[in-house]
Amino acid sequence: MTTTIHEPRTVVRQEPPRSDGPPHRSLTGIRVVVSQLLIVIALITGWVLLYLVVFSGFEQSHAQHRLYSQLRTELALGEAPTGAPIDTGAPVALVSIPRAGVKNLVVVEGTAAKQLQQGPGHLRGSVLPGQHGVSVLLGRALSFGAPFGSLDKLRAGDTIKVITGQGKFTYVVTDARRKGDPVPPAPADKDGRLTLITARGSGPFGRLAPDNAFYVDATLSAKAVGAGPVTGTVADEQALTTHVSTGTLALLALALQLLILAMVLTSWARVRWSSLAAWIVGTPMVLGCLWVVSSLASQLLPNLV
C-alpha cells in the first residue's frame, strides 16, 4: 500500500529580473500626467506666440484684400469718406511708407484693438490725412503683420504717401519722438501734419515687448485741403489702451466652447473610428477653432502690440 504524496511542483522561470524594479505605477502615472500637462501648456503658449507673430499677419492680409477692393470702388465712385461720421472699421485711406516697407496698406477708421487687426487705424478726433490740422494714424508693432513695426527706420526727409477721397498727398517725415521729447508746433493755417503712432520696446525682449508709444511726425509737402467734420475722441482708442468689451468676452467664451467641442469630437472619433481618420477630420477642425479663439483673445491685448 503505497501512499502517493502529491508534492507541489515549483516551476522556476528562467528570466532576467525586471530592470525597472517592482511596479510603482502611481508615481510614474503622476509624472507622466504632469509632464504632459506642462507640454500641452507649452504647446498652447507656443501657439499663441506663433499666432501673434506669424499667423495673425495672414489674417490682416486677408482683411486688407477685402478693404482694398472696397476702398478702390469708393475712390473710383468718389464715395470715400472725407469727414465724420465714418463707420468704425470702414476704409478711409491708402498709405505707403517705402522706407518702412509699408506698401498700399488700407487705413481703417477707429483705433481700438479690433480695428487695428485689419490694418493701420485713423484716430477718431483727428482730421483725415491730407486735411489741414493734425491727422493721427496708429498701427501695430508686432502682431497682425506689424504694419508699423519698422517705423524706427524712418529718417527725416523720408516720404509717406497717402491717397484719400480728396486726392494724393505726400508727407515728409520731420522727426520721431518718445515720451518727454518736444512736441512740434501746431501746424499753421493751411498746413497739415501726419503723426504715426506705434509702440516700441527696449531691453533684451524689446521686439516682443512693445510697451512705450513711439511717434513719427511728418508734414504735408503741399497745401492741405479743408478739414471735414471731426468726431469726439474715444478714450478706449488712445495709444496702448486695452479695451475689453462684453461682446468680445462673450464671443470668446463661445469660441472656447466650440474649441472644446471640437477636441471632444476628435477624441471620440479616435475611439470610434480610427486614429488616422480622427486625425484627418479633427486636426483642421481643432486648428480652425483655435484660430478663432486666438483672434478673439488677441483683442484683449493693448491695441498697438
Add this chain to the structure above:
Amino acid sequence: MTRLRRAGYAVAAIGVAMSGIGFSSPAPAVTRPVATASVATRAGTTAVSKTETVVREDIAADGSTTSVDRRTIGLKVSDTTNLRGRQELDVSWTGAHPTGGLVSDVNSAAGVNEEYPFVLLECRGVDSTSVPASQRISPETCWTQTSVERFNSNLNTQYPAWRSDAHETDAHRQRVVDAPSPRPSGCTRAASAERWIPMVGVDGTVYPGGPLGCGGQAPEASNIGGTGLPSNATYGITGTDGKGSAQFSAWTEDENATLGCSSSVKCSLVAIPVNGISCDGYGTKLPAADQPDPDTGADAQSTCEAPDVYRAGQFAISGTQPNLATSGALWWSASNWRNRITVPLSFAVSANVCSVVSKDKPLEIYGSTLMSQATAQWQPKFCTDKSLYPFVHVQTSDSSARTLLQVGNINAAFSSRSPDGGFTRPTVQAPVAVTGFAISFVVDGSDGQPVANLKLDPRLLAKLLSESYPANAIGKGADPALADNPVNITEDPEFQALNPGLPQYTAKESAAALLTLSSDADMVYALTSYINDDADARAFLDGKADPWGMVVNPAYKNVSLPTYSWPLQDTNNADAAYIDGGNNPCYSHSPSAYLPLISNPTAVISTIVLNMQYGISNVNTECPNGDPTDVSTLKLQIQGRQQPGSRFLLGVVPLSSVARYSLSAASLQAGRADSTVGDQKADAASAVKARSYVASNNAGLKAAAALFTADKAAKTWTVDYDKLATDAGKTAYPGTLPVYTQIPTKGLDKADAKNLAGFLSYVIGTGQVPGLENGQLPPGYLPLTKANGLAAEAGYTTRAIAAVEQQKGFVPSLDAADDASAPNNPSGTSPTGPGITSPSLPGTGSDPGRTQTGPKAEVTPETTTAFRTVGAHSALSRFALPMVLLLCLLLGSVGVVMRWFPVLIKVATDGTGSLRSWRGRS
C-alpha cells in the same frame, strides 16, 4: 495612443478652465443656483437683470411641507458700476406678489406696515460663500434708518409669526434673540417675544438697536424722519400686475460712514421680495425640547397663517395693524432673506483717495460750483496718476474767488465772468467747460406720478423770484397789493397755458417760490441777465401788469438787474391778526417779513440739489411742538419732505447736478419773444405757447455756444442774451454758461506755474472726453471740441498753457494771429499734437515760421514741459509676451525632461559609462 488621448484631455481641461474665465469676467458673480444674470453696457455704466424663484411654504403638524405660493421674480437695475455718492439707480421688477397697505413715502419707516412690499436695501458685503463671513452680506450689514425696522416685539404671545419661521435656525427661533446682555438700562422690560437685528458698522462696531434704539443706534440712524438724508431703504410697491419700480439712492461712506461703502469696501443692492413666512408653528423643524405643546403650536400656526388685512393695491389705513407674517417688518426673516436678489454695486474711486495717496500739498483752485461734478471726476485721476499733480477744488462763490485771486491769496480760480473792472494783474482766463444752470423741478401730476417735462419763461421766473405770488392767506394779509394775484404758480394762467393739465396745488407754499442762492454766484447773474433781457419779464418787474392782471410785488418794482445774488426786499410782516392769533407760536414769538420765509434762499448750492433730489420743501414757516412758554422750542423750521404724489418744488441748480442726481430740468423759453404786455388774455396765452422752449441738453448747449460773443478786450467769450433772444437763438439753451480757469501769468512761483500748466494741459485734452470714469467729463458739460464748435475756446486754453508756464506777464489774445508780434509772447509755438492733447485742433496755433521781433528778442521760443510728449505706456505689453515666451520654453523643457526622464538618465549613464571605459582603455 493612450498618451495622445491623455494629452487631448489635458487640452480640453485647460480649454474648459479658460472658457470659465471668459464667462465669469463679464457677468457679476452669481452665487445662488436659481438666479440668472445678464449684463448690458451703456455708456460706461452697467445695467443688470436677474431672476429668482421665491416660494412660501406651509409645514403641517405632521411635518409635511406644502408650497403655498410660488413666483418667479425678475429684477432690473440701471447702473451698477462707477457709482458715486447719492446716485439714483432705477430699479424695476416683475412677477412679485402685489403689495397691500400702501404708504405714500416708500422710504419712510411706515413702509414696514406694507404687506408684501418689495424691499430694497444697501448692504455691505458680497453674496458669496467663498469669502470670509465678515465680508458677506447679512441683515446685520444692511442699512435701515429707524429703530422699528430693526426691532420686533410682541407683548401678547410668545409665538409671533417670526418664531414660526420654518427656515430659521433653532437659535433664532428662541423667545428673545440677539438682545444685548445685560439689557441696556434705557430699555423697557423684555416683552413676551423679541427679535433684535443689530447693525454692524464697517469698523466692526455693533449697534444693538432695540425699542426706540435704546440699546444704541448708528449715528446716521434716527427714530423719526429727521432733517438729514431720507433713508434709502425702500419698501417698494408692486402693482396688481406683479410689476413695480423705484429709484434707489446708492450711498458711499460720505453719506453713511456706518455702512461705509466705497471703491474698496464692497457693497450690494439687496432686493428682498417679501413673500411671507413659511409657517412651522408646530415646530416640526425644531428639536423636541424646543417644540411648543400642541395647543400652543396650533395657535402659533394660525397666527402665522393669518389672512392678509389689505387687498392688493389698497392704501394703508391709519391705526390698522397689517398681517405681520407678510409685512415688511420681517424683511430680515430667513423665509424672506433666502429669497433675496443681490446685485453687486461697484463705486468709483472718490476724491477721498487723494488724502491717502498724496503727500504733497495739492494745488488749490477756488470758485465756481458749476465745476463741482467735473472736478469730482478729475480729482481722483489727478492724485492716482503719477504724471499729474493733484489738485483740490475749493467751492466758493465765483466773485469771492476772483477777489482772492486779485489780492494774490490764491493762484487759480474757476469763474464764469471777468471781475467787474478787469484784473489788476495779468491773468489769463482759459475756458475749461461749457455748462450752465438749470431750473430743476419736482412736480407730481394729477395721477400722482412725477411730471417729466415743464416749460418756464422768464416772466414766470421773475414772478417767482420777486415774491409776487402771495403763497397763502397769510401772505395776502402781509402784502395786500398781491391779494388779487394767483396764490401760486399753479394757479397762474400763464403757467397753465404752458403746462396744461397740471393739478392746482392751492395749499402748497413751495409752489410760490423758486429756491435760489442767498450767496453770490455767477449762475444767479446769468439767470437774472436772462430775465432782465426779456421784454415781458422786464415790463412785469417795472410795474406793468401781465395780460392776466398779475402785478409785481411793490417791494421789487424797478428792481435793478442783473445781480450776483437775489435780494430779499419784501419787509412786510404778517398782519396783526395772525401774529396775535397764536396759531404759529414760533412766528408770533419773533415776527419777521413773511414772504421771504416762503422763498427762504439757501447759502450753499448743495442744499438746493439735495432738496430737489429728495423733494424737500425749504419753506420756513413750520412750528412743530412750539410751546409759547418755552422759548427754546420757538424756532421756525422748514416744511421738510413733501409726500410723493403731491409734490411741487422749483429750484436753481447747476446743470451738471441734473444728470448726476437724476433731477428733472425745465425747458426754458428761447428765441424771439415779442412783448405780450397789453394783449388780450387769449392772445397772450397763444403767444407764449407759440414760443420756442429749449431743454438743457447738449444740443441746446451747442446751439448756445455757437452764439457766444468774443470779448476781445476782456479776452473771454460771453453769453449775449440779446443775441439769444433772436430767431438765431431758437434752439439755444439760455442757461448756458462758460467756465474759465483764471490764472495769473506773472508772480506765481515756478512749481505752481508748472503744475497749473499741467492741469490746463490735461483738462483741455483727456479731460474733455465725455464719460463717467475718473478723469473724464461727466454729463452736463459740453466737451470743448471742434465738433461742438468750440475750437477757438479750446485753442485759446492750449495757448494759455504756455503763458501760465512762462510767467512773463503775457496774456494771449483771443485770435492767435494778434499775438505773433507780441513782445512778451513766451512762445510762438503751441502745444497741439497727439502726445499732449486728445482733440487735435487744426488751425488754432500760431505760425511757427514767424520769427520773434521786438525789443525783447532774447525771449526765444522755448519748449517747456507742458509741450513735451506725454507718451503712453502699457505694462501689459511690457510683460505679456516675454512671459509667454519664457513660460513656453520653461514648461516645454521641464515637461520634456520629466516625460522622458528614464530615457535621459539611461542615455546619461550609458554616456558616462562609455566615457569611463574609453578612459580606462587609454
